[in-house]
Amino acid sequence: MTKILMVCLGNICRSPLAEGILKSKLSEDFIVDSAGTANYHSGSAPDKRSIAVAKKYGLDISNLSGRQFDVSDFDTFDLIYVMDHSNFDNVVRLARTAKDTSKVKLILNEVHHGKNFEVPDPYYGGEHGFENVYQMLDEACDAIVKNLI
Template structure:
């Protein structure tokens, strides 16, 4: 079974949205999860605005619970997608070797190769920011699903 992890800062906005989007595009032969590099929201539901934008697009993510990324995630997951440069660097700092580092990629590099564009954190913005993030992640998750299928 192929295992994919989505990582953002708090695991309540971008990464649970990415988890829900990718799960909807893959069969049950895949495990998709999400985590945050910080422990601010461990055990919390996704942000209500992430839940709302997911529902608008026919996805249910309200059952997800925030958790913090750990070095053990390198043992569990085959692919680790970071939402922005800061999260990428935080994950890489926990890498124990080159194999760990090779699992980590900026998610928007799938859409814009080698550009290292960030998925903007919509937390302090309005509802449109969550919709914009949804569209970015949906495009990236299409590419992930295509590559893995």
């Protein structure tokens, strides 16, 4: 069973969307979760705008709950996808071994190999930003699925 973790800053916008999208594309033979590098929103539901854009595409992420990334996640998960360089650095900083580090990837590199593009944080933007993030993550998740199956 492959276990995949999606990571952003607060675990209320990008990573819960990525979790919901990827879960919808994979069978129950996979486990998908999400976390944030900061603890600002631990225990909180996803941002209402993330919930709304997910719902627009038939996904319900309203039951997800924010949590902070922990070193033990390196032991639990096979792949750790981060949304941007800052979160990549924050996760890699916690890595204990080269094996831990090798699990961490920028999610958009699944679509734009080696370009190191970031999924922008839509938190301070409008509804359009959440739509753009959804589209980016949907495309990246299609690429992840293609690589896994």
